Amino acid sequence: MSRDELQPPRREDFEQALDEMGHVVDVSVNDLIEVADRARKHALLRERETLRVHDVMSKSVETIRPDMSLGEAADKMLYHGVSGLPVVDSDNRLTGLITEADLLGAIGLPCHHPAQSFWRSLECMFSARPLQLHEPEEPVQTVMTRSVITVGANESLHGAIATMKEHQVKRLVVIDDNGSPIGMVTRSNLVRAFFHRVRQARETQRDPIGDAPREGADP
Numbered sequence: 001m002s003r004d005e006l007q008p009p010r011r012e013d014f015e016q017a018l019d020e021m022g023h024v025v026d027v028s029v030n031d032l033i034e035v036a037d038r039a040r041k042h043a044l045l046r047e048r049e050t051l052r053v054h055d056v057m058s059k060s061v062e063t064i065r066p067d068m069s070l071g072e073a074a075d076k077m078l079y080h081g082v083s084g085l086p087v088v089d090s091d092n093r094l095t096g097l098i099t100e101a102d103l104l105g106a107i108g109l110p111c112h113h114p115a116q117s118f119w120r121s122l123e124c125m126f127s128a129r130p131l132q133l134h135e136p137e138e139p140v141q142t143v144m145t146r147s148v149i150t151v152g153a154n155e156s157l158h159g160a161i162a163t164m165k166e167h168q169v170k171r172l173v174v175i176d177d178n179g180s181p182i183g184m185v186t187r188s189n190l191v192r193a194f195f196h197r198v199r200q201a202r203e204t205q206r207d208p209i210g211d212a213p214r215e216g217a218d219p
Contacts, residue, residue, distance in 0.1 A: 013039040053160050054153040056193040057174050057183035063088045064140055066095060070106055071136035073098050086173050086181040087144050093179040096144035099171075106134040106143045150175045153182060157193070160185055 017038030064073055064085045073085060077100065087096035134143060151160050151172045160172055164185075174183035 017041075051157040051193070052153070053151055053155045053157060053172075053174055053185055054183070056157060056189045057153070057185045058189060059183050061086060061181050061184055063092070063181060064098065065089075066141035066144065067139050069137050070103060070134060070140060070143065073140050074103055074136070077103075083186075084171050084184070086148070086184075087140055088181065092181075094148060094150065094173060094175055094181050096141065096146045097148045097173060098140050098144040102143045102145065106138075148173055151185065157190075161190065 017035050020038055062076060062080045062082060062085055064076060064087055066087050066089070076085060077083065084097060084099040086094055087098055089095050149163060149167045149169050149172055151163060151174055153174050153176070164170075164172060170187055172185045173181050174185060176182050
């Protein structure tokens with residue numbers, strides 16, 4: 001069974017369900033159905049709490065070398081429909097990250113940074129200081145972010161979300177033990193994971209004990 005499928009309820013889930021109902025004896029068929037329904041809900045909650053980064057990350061990662069041009073980075077982002085590219089060295093180890101915001105800043109277009117206030121962004125837009133523009137032929141390493149916020153594939157999803165909030169970033173690069181990028185976690189990944197779990201919960205409510213007949217139903 002894949003991790004995308006809801007794991008069967010454990011004994012602890014049934015115990016919590018019975019505790020909620022306030023009794024453990026003299027139960028009817030309807031009570032048993034309700035117990036199963038509640039137990040599945042507790043199993044779903046437990047599954048959410050143990051969800052890992054590798055369960056939701058984008059596993060197909062497009063990378064770029066630091067000596068490639070800004071123009072090539074822009075073309076690659078457009079072609080693959082991504083807003084950020086991990087920058088790797090010859091050993092495929094992460095050395096930086098280049099995003100749409102970096103490219104916009106490189107050609108002189110103001111872009112609000114999530115770590116600064118709206119008023120600070122306005123101040124930068126109307127600053128009298130001359131802009132340092134970059135040419136499309138310049139290498140990626142001239143504008144890339146070198147201090148990249150990363151996460152491990154076995155990190156809990158809750159931990160990854162906390163990291164994104166702490167550093168005010170839109171994406172995390174997932175790296176392996178060698179420091180090579182193996183995935184990306186973006187806000188889109190988190191939204192998809194959330195709605196997938198919502199659909200699971202609704203399906204569980206509609207069909208609490210699978211194909212088992214309800215009391216009074218035809219066999």
